[in-house]
Amino acid sequence: MSRSVIHLALELSVTSWLIAYRFPWSDKVRLQRVSAGDSAALLTLVSDLREKAAVRLGPDVILASCFEAGRDGFWLHRLLTDNGVVNHVVEPTSILVTRGARKAKTDRLDAQGLLRVLAAAFAGDREICRMVRTPSVDEEDDKRPHREREYLVQERVRIENRIAALLATQGVLKRPSLRTWAADLDALRTGDGRPLPPCLKAELDRLRRRLLMTLDMIREVEAAREQAMEAHDGPANQTVKALCKLRGLGDNFSAVLAKEVFYRTFDNRRQIAAYLGLAPTPFQSGAMDRDRRINRAGNSRARKTMVQLAWLWLRYQPESGLAQWFRGRVGELQGRTRRIAIIAMARKLLIAIWRFITVGAVPEGAILAA
Structure with missing residues (x-):
């Protein structure tokens, strides 16, 4: 099957799109530029590539494409998917780049780099980059x-x-x-x-x-x-209503958490902490093995909401287990120590709320709203 895949990478900009593609029988990368937003020209190219490949390989040809997540949103992903293209939206910061002092930056090099990333990912390399989970139109x-x-x-x-x-x-x-x-x-x-x-x-x-x-x-x-x-009364609104049962969570915070975070599924607590950028960054070299500060690589809006909620949790849920843990850990200390500890509490609170939403486990000592 790998010999029947046409790889297609799109480098998107405000004025134009540069499309890099490669046929299965050749290592040569071909480039074509179209005006930004010209979906008709893009679909025409897709159709032409499919016809050319069908002449040599038969009708069972797969077109795999990708582009970086950015200002264009997800409409292009839906357009390609609806036209039979296996498309991926790549998280730009997850792509490995050279660490040299000066890195050449052109649309051609970026498109060719995306093409190599797509080929490796489509061949089964799950570590080459991270793909964005594209939300539905309603989500x-x-x-x-x-x-x-x-x-x-x-x-x-x-x-x-x-x-x-x-x-x-x-x-x-x-x-x-x-x-x-x-x-x-x-x-x-x-x-x-x-x-x-x-x-x-x-x-x-x-x-x-x-x-x-x-x-x-x-x-x-x-x-x-x-x-x-x-x-x-959809799933997201049900989640908002469930979150509002916890004292200290209002409509605004509940809506952000329900529609930015809990519309997705997570397998474990580290996954959900990483999605918000609240997971610590591991650092291991020789005999040294420790966790460094959080990576801040996740959903910044949800992360900010969780930090604000952690401060409010101390006020509205003072007898909860998390609030007691924070006071026992920080005591009367102020300044940097307190700001570091609130991040740790935000991560613990996020996991507690996730368990409350998924299995109905009320956070230890938490008071439910009347």
């Missing part, structure tokens, strides 16, 4: 609400900080209330007793309007999420 769309809310909250914080910074330049340390904005702004005086300059007041008012619009959008996203929870 991908389910992630949109909590991600949009995250961006809106970041925008809200940015606007609030900008308002505070502008006021601080005038010696004003308290932001006017949004409910009585006009009156409060007129009453404000600078640190040297002057009223606020007119251009500054106009800029602050525009920032206020942007802030109000952002707050309305956040409420809109949250309302739509609640309606979707009531209207659809």
